[in-house]
């Protein structure tokens with residue numbers, strides 16, 4: 001498996017999807033999801049020019065962050081957040097995508113070291129309404145967003161979602177469209193959000209069609225996870 005080649009193929013897919021929808025490809029950032037993969041693979045992707053990496057499992061991530069003190073590398077925490085882990089997350093990452101409770105956002109902000117820039121966060125929305133999934137409902141979102149936007153130590157950047165798998169492009173686009181509309185509504189109510197974190201290996205084209213600004217791609221770069 002050639003990580004550099006696969007990375008390039010994913011970049012081409014981003015470009016093609018962006019162009020198809022009259023978007024500038026540079027407005028779609030590729031987040032390489034390296035969860036469960038070794039530091040050596042992150043290094044290969046970095047050497048090929050990739051800078052943003054996403055991790056779900058804190059211990060696994062910390063080992064890689066420590067092993068790879070590389071210039072310009074940016075770490076995103078995209079996993080479930082336990083409240084007793086917020087300090088470690090606030091100290092070691094620049095982005096957190098899965099915030100769905102005020103208490104977690106408060107802790108992240110309070111524990112963010114003051115010499116670092118505010119922690120960028122996205123609110124996770126449960127866009128497909130499955131009760132098993134993390135994230136707030138679209139109904140709960142406006143209130144939570146207004147409260148998080150006022151907190152010190154964090155900068156609310158936008159929304160993230162991880163919808164249920166859908167088989168065709170039209171079905172895939174629906175939750176992403178809802179997320180975009182929710183972001184637009186929040187901005188109309190006075191917030192200033194610029195990030196839609198949506199789209200994975202299987203549905204990134206649909207997400208880009210609906211305005212994704214960050215796509216989170218694991219499998220199609222690093223291969224299937226064991």
Ligand SMILES: *Cc1c(COP(=O)(O)O)cnc(C)c1O
Pocket residue numbers: 033035056078079162200201202216217218219220
């Ligand atoms: C694992 C994961 C991804 C990447 O999924 P792939 O299908 O491997 O591209 C994206 N987002 C989140 C939140 C994940 O947990």
